[in-house]
Amino acid sequence: MRRAREKVRMPLATNTVVVNFEQLAANVLDTAVDVILLDTTFWGGIRQCIKAAGVCETFGLGVAVHSSGELGIQLATMLHLGAVIPNLSFAADAHYHHLVDDIIEGGKFKYENGAIKVPTAPGLGVKLNRDKLTEYSELYKRLGSYPYDQDPLRPGWTPLVPNNRWADPADSRTPKIPF
Numbered sequence: 697m698r699r700a701r702e703k704v705r706m707p708l709a710t711n712t713v714v715v716n717f718e719q720l721a722a723n724v725l726d727t728a729v730d731v732i733l734l735d736t737t738f739w740g741g742i743r744q745c746i747k748a749a750g751v752c753e754t755f756g757l758g759v760a761v762h763s764s765g766e767l768g769i770q771l772a773t774m775l776h777l778g779a780v781i782p783n784l785s786f787a788a789d790a791h792y793h794h795l796v797d798d799i800i801e802g803g804k805f806k807y808e809n810g811a812i813k814v815p816t817a818p819g820l821g822v823k824l825n826r827d828k829l830t831e832y833s834e835l836y837k838r839l840g841s842y843p844y845d846q847d848p849l850r851p852g853w854t855p856l857v858p859n860n861r862w863a864d865p866a867d868s869r870t871p872k873i874p875f
Contacts, residue, residue, distance in 0.1 A: 697728035707731050709786070711762050715739065720748060724755045731786050733762035736773040745777050753783040760786035768792075768800035771812070772820040779814045799828045848872070 701708050709731035714723045715738040723729055732752050734745040752759045761778045764770075771792055778788050792812070798804045800822045805812045815821020849869050 698726060701728055701730065707758055707786075709733050709758070709760060711735065711738070711764070717744075717748065717751075720751060723757070724751070727757075729757075731758035731760050733760050733789065734777065734781070735762040735764055736770060736777060737764055737766070738762070742773055742777050742780075746780065749781045749783055758785045759783050761788035763789040763791045765791045765794070767795070768798040768805055768822055769820065769824065771805060772800075772815050772822045775812060775814045776820065797828070799825055799832060801825045 697708060697710060697713050707730035709729055711733045714720050714729050714732050715735070720732065723732075732748060734748055736742055736745055739745045739748055749759050751757075759781060761774050761781075761784065763774070766774065774788070778784055790812075792805065793807065795804060801824070817823075849867070
């Protein structure tokens with residue numbers, strides 16, 4: 697990332713290089729990433745993200761809120777985080793619009809003019825829908841974890857860098873997803 701950063705004039709961010717305080721310290725000493733993506737899952741909660749934002753402010757690094765495809769309960773943490781970081785200088789990342797359902801009461805959060813309001817109820821501002829939670833727990837037990845970096849057409853394959861085993865564009869097979 698540092699070498700790429702030396703060649704481009706736009707700020708760089710990634711969720712694969714600076715995701716904890718040790719990596720943040722290394723980035724401060726030898727900047728590879730200009731914008732730190734704060735994620736309550738990666739960093740260990742809202743308080744840790746706020747501390748990281750303070751470090752970023754001290755050393756002149758940009759801050760953005762990262763999305764990792766979370767459901768509404770984690771999105772609530774991210775919304776609260778974004779609302780309290782004074783140096784949030786880049787747009788928040790979101791994958792929430794890709795979800796077709798959620799496990800919070802009332803269903804999915806609603807976008808209004810491209811934004812989602814910070815919940816105002818006590819705590820994180822959301823309550824779990826226990827029936828949905830049970831439904832998706834059973835689905836997880838049946839299907840297993842989300843194969844984030846797996847290709848169902850290449851069992852056992854994992855992405856490597858450098859990767860010289862790219863998928864064949866002439867391969868017309870489609871994966872069968874069991875749900």
